[in-house]
Amino acid sequence: MSEAVLTPLGFLDTTYSCYLATCFLVLSRLGRLQDSNAVLSHFNDYSEYCFAEVSGDFAKHTCLLKSMKSDLDYIFQKLRSIKARILATYPDAFPDSPTREALDRRTDLEMPQ
Numbered sequence: 001m002s003e004a005v006l007t008p009l010g011f012l013d014t015t016y017s018c019y020l021a022t023c024f025l026v027l028s029r030l031g032r033l034q035d036s037n038a039v040l041s042h043f044n045d046y047s048e049y050c051f052a053e054v055s056g057d058f059a060k061h062t063c064l065l066k067s068m069k070s071d072l073d074y075i076f077q078k079l080r081s082i083k084a085r086i087l088a089t090y091p092d093a094f095p096d097s098p099t100r101e102a103l104d105r106r107t108d109l110e111m112p113q
Contacts, residue, residue: 086093 083094
């Protein structure tokens with residue numbers, strides 16, 4: 001190698017070998033990127049297939065949950081109105097305000113806004 005560096009032709013050979021090494025590195029990176037791209041494309045295709053299978057179920061279950069929520073809101077609204085009527089008719093049917101606050105501290109039973 002020392003002879004190649006001393007002669008002008010050797011200098012060109014060294015530059016060319018550096019160029020070839022750089023090309024090899026670029027091509028190996030390109031190959032890895034192409035492999036990664038193929039894996040990601042396959043994963044995207046698989047994800048699209050899986051989503052197509054379950055999207056109908058998601059839509060049905062979302063509709064069911066919305067229906068259940070509206071039903072429960074209606075039930076709790078009716079229970080509140082019944083409780084108010086009972087309280088108006090029988091004032092001693094439920095504990096007084098401080099006792100009731102101590103008994104009913106569940107935040108999930110608050111009135112919807």
